[in-house]
Amino acid sequence: MAPATSAILKMLMILIFTGWVCVWVLYPTNLWRKSWHVAEEKARHTIFGYYGLNFAVFSFPILAVAMVGLIYSHLHDGTSIIRRRKISIPYLSSPIIIRSPLGVLSGAELLMGTLFVLFLAWTFYSRISVDFKKMTPVRSLRLNEWQYKVMKVGTRSGLLAEACLALLLIPVLRGMAIFQLLGLQFETSVRYHIWLGNIMMLFSMLHGAITMFIWGIKHNLRNEISQWQSTGRVNLAGEIGLAVGLIIWITSLPQIRRKQFELFYYTHHLYTVFIVFFLLHAGDRHFYTVFSGVLLYAIDKIIRIIQSRTETCLISACILPCKAIELTLLKPPGLKYSPTSVIFIKIPSISRFQWHPFSITSSSCMENERISIIVKCQGQWTNELYNKIHAAVDSDAGHLMCLPIAVEGPYGPTSIxxxxxxxxxxxxxxxxxxxxxxxxxxxxxxxxxxxxxxxxxxxxxxxxxxxxxxxxxxxxxxxxxxxxxxxxxxxxxxxxxxxxxxxxxxxxxxxxSLVQTVFFDTKCSKYTMARPESLVLMAAITALSSVIFFASLLCLNNAFLLSENKATDKKNPSWVSDLLIICSFIIATVSSTLATVLFRWRKRNNVIPPVSLEQAKSTERQCIEARCxxxxxxxxxxxxxxxxxxxxxxxxxxxxxxxxxxxxxxxxxxxxxxxxxxxxxxxxxxxxxxxxxxxxxxxxxx
CATH class of the missing domain: 3.40.50.80 (Nucleotide-binding domain of ferredoxin-NADP reductase (FNR) module)
Structure with missing residues (x-):
């Protein structure tokens, strides 16, 4: 790729992201609130409405960074560029904190973590200082001064949870090339997701506990906790969302996740319920601040589901004395991936829903048609796989046995x-x-x-x-x-x-040399593992989803929302705006799904002849001859x-x-x-x- 194009794309991503960060820094200030109210009033009288302005300012920048990043990754193939250079700031990669509950922290991680904590502190201080100066009474609760201040602390804690939610889903995007642009493994970025999730739940629980505490001391808990307000914050929706969040958080703790993985896996899918009730509780304006992560994750999930529909078969398996298995699969010729990449595999004969990540052990430069992983027997799923393969070795029936496998990925860092x-x-x-x-x-x-x-x-x-x-x-x-x-x-x-x-x-x-190898029948499969969608296509699907969501939102809002009149206090119920966002989101994701399926159907040309047993065994002979x-x-x-x-x-x-x-x-x-x-x-x-x-x-x- 031309250096000029690379520099332009990098600069564009940096400028967009910097602008988005500046919006968040200014968001809690009086200057922003006054200017924003004026801007919303002007936008309200246009076809775009206040919702169009909120989408453009809070949601679109991250979507734009993702699209530019995907194009940059497509042009900047990290597996083919050799560029050795000195690191400009070497201390950023050096470990600063060694022994901590968070593990080893590098200079870059410590710097970004410190900046994020300062941002949260700034947001809280800016909001709470204005609240304490105004001291606006809550008529329905008749709070005194200290009760009012405590109530506001709880309210502003909810805003800090919202800031964490805005970033929560971005680290677990597997193919959308945001954290991968920094050269991070998928497993490393998951760590940031865990940190954000813990911080978000801390502030969410603080928000809910303080609010219900004030309701309780005012003897109004029963009435407030069951209210579904027609406008403004919906109390009941917030309580349901908090309860769902607690279930997800508790089952994600290491003590439960490692011992009861299926419980963790299934309860984690309640995130859809959590996000819906966050929308109903906080309202549409607050939802636009987190919408970009939600849409990107939905697109990423849809593409992964479509990719994994095509199953391949295991070529061979080597059983090592340490009770580990090397699995070899077919991959599309010419598929490139970075070292330290991972693939997710599912074996329907063991579990129809469980996906497990494994590091790729082969190099795409040296293996054009095969991809290998190592599975270490450490749990129920891996032990069942080991028993299946070991039984095939003992019965010498591997060549008669077909073991279908679904594959997602590979996912890996863009820069090496x-x-x-x-x-x-x-x-x-x-x-x-x-x-x-x-x-x-x-x-x-x-x-x-x-x-x-x-x-x-x-x-x-x-x-x-x-x-x-x-x-x-x-x-x-x-x-x-x-x-x-x-x-x-x-x-x-x-x-x-x-x-x-x-x-x-x-x-x-x-x-x-005490390695047992079994070769499987591959005639049951006409396909290699599915090639991941091209990064350009993913950028196009992201753009398509954004445009369709925005267009649907404009059409539905103009069709169903009544024109608000300040003179008569005529307002639309909050749930109407929320429902229109949900409908627009469904329309956008369905359209993206159809576009992805159509493109994959048109390019379904990866049919190859089954690999013969002799071709598969050539790998084993090569290894045996190299034993010196x-x-x-x-x-x-x-x-x-x-x-x-x-x-x-x-x-x-x-x-x-x-x-x-x-x-x-x-x-x-x-x-x-x-x-x-x-x-x-x-x-x-x-x-x-x-x-x-x-x-x-x-x-x-x-």
């Missing part, structure tokens, strides 16, 4: 941050090696095919038992293919719970890695001045490496300052 570095230090623990496998394959491809891309990599892999080392089967061909003169990948392996005399990787290869490795790779038994020693020597060993440190594994491991990276980054006198360390924490589970 590891390409910025001269050297990579990968630190993995157990199954945490999974997201690194695609990086290692990508680096091998780049080193072999791109003269201007020469990355040195050291992998520190820590496991409890020797059988867990069978995960290395997936990179043994890479170790064998590199020559002594061009050795770019070195391993340091630590087996913590076994004692053994020092050995080499070559000596333990027979133990790693250099004796230079280290294996240590009965000890943990000394990260201080490793980090201090790594810059000198690789000769790199710009080093990326990527960690994926247990939280104590991430904290240990993050602490050392922070120490070396800020200790100007340290020897390691000869190389710049940039810390990145990867996740492999939601």
């Amino acid at each position: 941050y590891y390409q910025r570095y001269d050297s990579l230090l990968l630190v993995a623990g157990g199954i945490g090696i999974t997201p690194f496998l695609s990086i290692l394959h990508e680096v091998a491809y780049r080193n072999g095919n791109k003269k201007n891309f020469a990355t040195r990599v050291q992998l520190i892999y820590t496991v409890k038992k020797s059988q867990d080392l069978s995960m290395l089967n997936l990179i043994l061909p890479l170790l064998q293919s590199q020559s002594n003169e061009q050795e770019y990948l070195r391993l340091k392996i630590f087996v913590t719970q076994e004692e053994r005399s020092s050995t080499t990787l070559r000596e333990i290869l027979p133990e790693l 490795a250099s004796d230079k790779h280290e294996i240590h038994y009965g000890q943990r890695p000394d990260f201080h020693d490793i980090l201090s020597k790594f810059p000198a060993q690789t000769g790199g001045s710009n080093i990326g440190v990527l960690v994926c594994g247990p939280e104590p491991m991430q904290e240990s490496v993050a602490s050392l990276c922070r120490q070396y980054s800020f200790d100007m006198g340290a020897e390691i300052r000869k190389g710049s360390l940039s810390f990145h924490s990867l996740n492999f589970a939601l």
